[in-house]
């Protein structure tokens with residue numbers, strides 16, 4: 015008895031002294047286990063004591079082997095955990111099995127045949143009972159760990175399956191998109207076919223609109239084309255139907271296969287369930303035998319759940335494989351593909367639903383398991399307390415027992431720790447299961463969406479198919495209608511043509527009768543025609559002779575005309591020369607400086623007695639009643655107030671025209687402000703003055719001389735204000751210019767920077783005149799004031815070339831609108847007005863001095879005393895032609911200024927410039943003639 019207890023204590027000691035953190039290596043453990051087995055067996059054999067239950071040993075060995083293999087086949091973590099579990103189980107199996115065997119033998123009191131009966135103790139001590147319970151619990155715990163390892167393996171498999179399924183789904187989606195694209199292209203091709211058919215139909219309709227006109231061939235061709243295309247479409251449709259039926263058969267076959275697979279799977283599941291049931295029975299038996307706790311049941315439940323999960327995974331995998339194989343099959347028809355997809359989606363949905371249900375069930379089970387485990391832990395705690403209590407009672411027992419009790423006290427926290435770890439693992443499992451459920455839900459949603467898309471697409475396809483069918487029916491109906499219309503049209507056309515033929519026959523018979531009547535007339539006409547032909551022949555001969563004679567006469571007349579022309583040309587040239595000579599003599603007779611006076615008419619509203627009287631019979635005299643005395647003036651010509659612009663111009667025209675022959679001419683208007691200077695020179699738009707009319711006359715003459723003379727005309731316009739020259743044709747009219755001697759040494763004057771524009775036509779001149787007027791207006795706010803105080807000078811330079819004699823003439827025409835000659839400075843003006851008045855007076859005084867010098871025939875003429883005289887130097891001096899237009903106001907109030915102006919004019923009248931000279935240049939060089 016003592017020996018037995020000693021052995022028992024030794025075994026427990028050897029088992030419990032190994033702590034979980036310092037377990038021996040696997041190989042070492044296995045070796046120890048084998049050695050223990052070997053030694054125990056050896057001992058048994060040597061002691062001629064066969065082991066009481068060899069089958070039980072074998073079972074334990076199998077468990078060890080399976081746990082080893084599981085640890086190798088799982089993933090790295092799982093392998094680690096399973097390996098750990100196997101170590102633990104292996105670690106405890108050898109001493110425990112031995113002890114269990116011994117305990118069973120002891121409890122049963124069975125003697126092994128052939129062996130000596132072991133020493134028996136009929137009464138089991140409490141320590142032995144507790145120890146046996148603990149060992150049983152540890153065994154169950156190790157089994158639970160193994161099952162957990164297997165569950166982890168299943169989870170890994172589940173993950174792998176999930177990944178594979180996702181991949182397959184991606185592939186399926188890609189294939190599905192491709193099929194949709196193919197479907198769209200098919201629909202487009204069908205639409206193009208329909209549009210072509212519609213086009214053909216429209217053509218046919220057009221042909222039917224004009225049945226009487228020649229288009230039956232076109233209608234025939236169109237109908238034939240339409241019928242052919244419809245036949246092709248029908249053939250295509252039949253082919254498509256055949257393909258669809260074939261594909262449906264394939265689908266049915268696949269469905270049957272799927273059904274078989276499902277039934278096989280169900281069978282397998284049933285078998286597995288049967289096996290599980292058997293295992294459950296075995297376990298329940300074991301539990302009854304060994305007093306197993308509820309943890310075994312839970313472990314069984316877990317294993318069952320895992321098994322069901324595995325089965326569902328297998329089912330899903332099979333479905334996915336089938337889907338993959340179906341997706342790889344070549345398909346051309348959309349309908350079939352859609353059906354396949356629909357069925358697959360349905361299967362997937364059902365499998366997912368099953369899985370979801372299983373997962374929910376598993377989750378519930380796990381929750382209940384957790385709850386039960388907590389209860390179990392509580393029970394274990396109570397048991398431990400009871401054990402502690404019993405151990406307290408056993409304190410008075412031998413020291414070995416006390417040692418065991420202490421060991422149990424030490425080891426119980428470790429057991430509790432392992433239990434909490436197991437609980438944590440269970441929680442982890444629950445979390446993973448919930449994550450899996452979410453993934454399954456997402457997949458389910460994706461599948462639902464794809465199914466919706468598939469249904470919508472299939473609906474569209476059906477709609478297209480129905481539309482195509484309707485169109486075909488409509489086309490066929492229209493074809494029938496067209497054929498009917500065509501037949502009707504042919505019938506009508508044949509009726510019309512028959513009627514027309516009858517009409518034509520009638521007309522032909524009428525024409526034949528008329529021809530018979532016209533036969534004698536035709537014979538007569540033939541004779542007339544022959545006579546006419548002979549006459550025409552005679553006439554053509556006569557005509558040729560006449561033409562020949564006329565040509566001769568024309569040639570003779572041409573020779574006579576050329577001789578006459580030469581004579582006429584010579585006479586014309588002589589006439590021109592004479593005209594020029596007489597003109598010059600006339601101008602000279604009139605005087606090369608001529609003073610004309612123009613009386614401004616009174617305004618109708620302010621008409622009053624004028625102090626100026628004229629003689630109607632003598633247009634060279636006028637008298638002014640000034641300060642009670644009548645003062646008489648004799649000038650070259652006096653224009654009465656009623657004199658028109660044209661009259662004034664006719665008087666001046668010969669002088670203006672002389673510039674075309676190379677004379678320098680200067681025409682200036684002189685007089686007080688408001689006396690009509692600008693009116694005379696510029697005039698108005700309706701009644702232009704000397705400037706406009708003179709330039710117009712020059713261009714008229716130039717036109718008349720075209721072919722004999724060639725002219726170049728240049729134009730410039732300046733304003734002299736306060737002794738400052740400004741270019742009125744410049745782009746920068748505010749620039750101040752100055753008169754200088756020409757640097758070429760000719761002694762001529764020129765204004766550097768002055769714009770001298772070559773004029774191409776009279777219209778061009780008009781534009782330039784407008785520009786000059788506009789620029790002058792920009793200088794002042796009050797145009798009348800400004801024009802009254804500034805001189806405006808328009809210069810035209812005309813270079814002419816006689817094309818017959820190559821003589822070149824250069825003439826210059828200066829047209830000057832002078833500033834008002836009133837004596838403002840005498841009226842006490844100040845400031846700017848005084849300066850203006852002084853400058854005006856200076857230039858007019860300089861003009862008077864120049865005229866005085868010319869009159870006195872002085873050697874020096876002071877042209878440079880003012881800008882005005884400087885500019886007019888080459889036109890005012892000797893050999894030039896000058897016209898002074900004295901403008902006189904008829905008003906009593908202006909009488910003083912009138913007298914002054916007339917006095918100045920009188921002085922100018924007495925100036926003798928001598929005969930004018932022409933600026934002519936011929937082959938020998940320049941000359942003044």
Ligand SMILES: Nc1ncnc2c1ncn2[C@@H]1O[C@H](COP(=O)(O)OP(=O)(O)OP(=O)(O)O)[C@@H](O)[C@H]1O
Pocket residue numbers: 613614615655685686687688689690691692693694798801802803832833834901
């Ligand atoms: N012969 C005429 N017939 C009709 N109206 C005339 C005649 N002469 C001048 N006038 C008118 O008299 C007014 C003053 O004439 P104008 O402006 O030509 O005078 P002016 O001497 O040029 O003055 P200023 O020196 O201020 O420029 C204008 O309205 C003009 O139409």
